[in-house]
Amino acid sequence: MPLDPSLLLAYALASLVLIVTPGPDMAFVLGQTLAGGARRGWAATAGVYTGVLCHVALAALGLSALLAAAPGLFRAIQLLGAAYLLWLGVAAVRAALRPAAGGAGAPPLSPAAAWRQGTVTNLLNPKVGLFFVAFLPQFVDPGRAPAALQMVLLGVLMPLLALPFYALLIGAAARIARSLAHARRWLDGASGTVFLLLGARLLLGAR
Numbered sequence: 001m002p003l004d005p006s007l008l009l010a011y012a013l014a015s016l017v018l019i020v021t022p023g024p025d026m027a028f029v030l031g032q033t034l035a036g037g038a039r040r041g042w043a044a045t046a047g048v049y050t051g052v053l054c055h056v057a058l059a060a061l062g063l064s065a066l067l068a069a070a071p072g073l074f075r076a077i078q079l080l081g082a083a084y085l086l087w088l089g090v091a092a093v094r095a096a097l098r099p100a101a102g103g104a105g106a107p108p109l110s111p112a113a114a115w116r117q118g119t120v121t122n123l124l125n126p127k128v129g130l131f132f133v134a135f136l137p138q139f140v141d142p143g144r145a146p147a148a149l150q151m152v153l154l155g156v157l158m159p160l161l162a163l164p165f166y167a168l169l170i171g172a173a174a175r176i177a178r179s180l181a182h183a184r185r186w187l188d189g190a191s192g193t194v195f196l197l198l199g200a201r202l203l204l205g206a207r
Contacts, residue, residue: 002145003153011139011154012161019162028121029166030173031194032114038174043111045166047118049159054123056155059132060148080124085199088117092192
């Protein structure tokens with residue numbers, strides 16, 4: 001077995017605590033679900049974890065540590081991520097404020113677009129990559145399989161552990177969204193506000 005069983009158990013317990021702790025990814029998925037229902041929420045979740053797996057791969061290859069050693073590049077990526085989130089927020093708020101034509105609101109975001117936004121949002125947050133650089137090695141046993149392989153296996157496990165929690169989160173948010181289906185513009189505004197807050201948080205963190 002490439003992973004140490006005791007370290008694997010400790011990793012699973014630590015991951016569960018991290019998964020249920022509110023953060024940008026959870027807020028992003030919640031906002032997407034409220035604005036577009038369960039299908040869009042799951043697409044956003046898939047996008048977020050596509051980005052997570054990319055960060056895990058980069059951490060295993062050591063590139064995230066290299067990024068941490070280049071403060072200028074780190075800040076540039078943070079600023080780019082903040083700008084992207086702010087752009088998403090402004091677009092959603094504008095959709096909420098736009099007068100409906102013939103009683104119809106703005107066209108709903110497709111699941112593919114929600115997946116793409118989730119992926120880009122996560123990838124443009126370099127703190128996620130640095131987190132895995134610091135977190136994953138704590139559960140690696142150098143006497144077993146290569147460290148890079150163990151880090152990849154541990155990184156892949158986290159999204160699997162998160163599935164039940166996100167199923168509950170998305171299910172609850174989707175029910176709320178259905179009960180407020182008549183308030184589409186309000187939901188767009190709420191989703192846009194979430195994006196703006198996340199962008200501002202990332203922007204302040206880049207200073």
